Amino acid sequence: DTEVTQTPKHLVMGMTNKKSLKCEQHMGHRAMYWYKQKAKKPPELMFVYSYEKLSINESVPSRFSPECPNSSLLNLHLHALQPEDSALYLCASSHWPKGSGANVLTFGAGSRLTVL
Amino acid sequence: KQEVTQIPAALSVPEGENLVLNCSFTDSAIYNLQWFRQDPGKGLTSLLLIQSSQREQTSGRLNASLDKSSGRSTLYIAASQPGDSATYLCARGSNYKLTFGKGTLLTVNP
Numbered sequence: 001d002t003e004v005t006q007t008p009k010h011l012v013m014g015m016t017n018k019k020s021l022k023c024e025q026h027m028g029h030r031a032m033y034w035y036k037q038k039a040k041k042p043p044e045l046m047f048v049y050s051y052e053k054l055s056i057n058e059s060v061p062s063r064f065s066p067e068c069p070n071s072s073l074l075n076l077h078l079h080a081l082q083p084e085d086s087a088l089y090l091c092a093s094s095h096w097p098k099g100s101g102a103n104v105l106t107f108g109a110g111s112r113l114t115v116l
Numbered sequence: 117k118q119e120v121t122q123i124p125a126a127l128s129v130p131e132g133e134n135l136v137l138n139c140s141f142t143d144s145a146i147y148n149l150q151w152f153r154q155d156p157g158k159g160l161t162s163l164l165l166i167q168s169s170q171r172e173q174t175s176g177r178l179n180a181s182l183d184k185s186s187g188r189s190t191l192y193i194a195a196s197q198p199g200d201s202a203t204y205l206c207a208r209g210s211n212y213k214l215t216f217g218k219g220t221l222l223t224v225n226p
Contacts (some may be wrong), residue, residue, distance in 0.1 A: 006159075031212075033206060041122075042205060042216035043160070090140060090159055104148070109159035 004108035006091050007073065012114045015081060021111045022039045023074040023091030031055075031096040032074040034066060049074060051094045081115045088112050120208050122217035129196055130225050137191040137220045139206035147210040149182050149189045153202045154219070160205065164191070196224045 004025045011020050012079035023032065031050045035043040063085075063114040065077040074091055094106040123138045141147070142193040147187055148167050153158040164173045166189065172181040179192040201224050206212040 031213075042218050043217075044212075046211050048212055050212075088157070088159075104165055104209075105150070106159040106162065107152075110155065 004091055004093055004106050006089075006108035006111050008108065008111060010114075012116065013078065013081065014116050015083070016112055017057040017081075018059055018079045019075070020078065021089055021091075021113070023076075023108055024094075025093040025106070027093060027106065028071075029093035029095055029106070030071060031094045032068060033092040033094075034074070034076055035090040035092060035107075037090060037110070039087075047076075077091045078113070081113075083115050085116045086113055091115055120206060120215050121209065122204075122206060122220050124220060125218065126221040126223075127164050128223040128225060131196060131198060133196050133224075134192070134194050135196055136224070137193070137204050137206075139189040139191070139217055141187050141189070141206075141208045141215075143208075145210075146184065146208050147211060148188070149180075150207045150209060150214065151178075151180050151189075151191050152205045155202050163204075170173060193222075194197075196222075198202035198224045198226050 007022045011095050033048050035041040035045040045058050046060045047066045052068045063080045067075040070116045088109045088110045091108040120141045129135055146168050150165045151163040153163050154160050154166045164184040166173050166180055175196040203219040203221050205216050205219045207216045
């Protein structure tokens with residue numbers, strides 16, 4: 001299995017809703033990532049997990065809450081989002097530790113989020 | 117600040133033409149350089165990865181080169197096809213992070 005699977009593919013939510021995005025991989029990767037991509041912009045890193053622990057938080061607002069329940073799963077919990085948070089959310093995974101070849105990332109197809 | 121710049125921002129070519137996409141980056145202390153393809157509204161498909169110790173990689177009609185000293189990478193597409201139409205993103209890999217360029221929107225006209 002060489003894929004990163006993201007669900008749902010599309011999500012529409014109101015500003016008072018609580019929802020979650022899910023990501024799963026079975027490649028034995030111990031690093032998992034969330035990227036955010038606004039329309040016509042490049043992806044931007046949000047969070048990095050290594051060995052199920054949060055390693056990097058790129059100053060992301062607390063209305064985004066990541067969770068890594070095990071080595072194959074990565075969630076992104078969403079609460080009280082704003083319309084400007086509408087974007088494509090991309091999950092990726094890679095091997096760890098750091099070093100040459102460590103961050104050959106495999107991306108999922110993304111979850112398209114619309115906040116009304 | 118680590119930056120990645122892609123030129124041109126958009127490119128339109130007739131089918132069959134060979135073409136080159138350019139990527140430049142600051143800070144030569146990179147781990148690798150990756151090229152991705154993104155179709156409209158879709159995720160990223162990895163095309164080629166060049167490790168910092170390598171100078172080029174090839175896959176089918178695609179060839180990517182890396183020149184760390186000048187901070188440049190190129191993606192060469194031979195005999196372009198309408199199915200190659202997409203946005204091509206290059207990304208500079210550091211120890212934990214990929215930094216992306218804004219991409220080149222390629223249109224191959226039949």
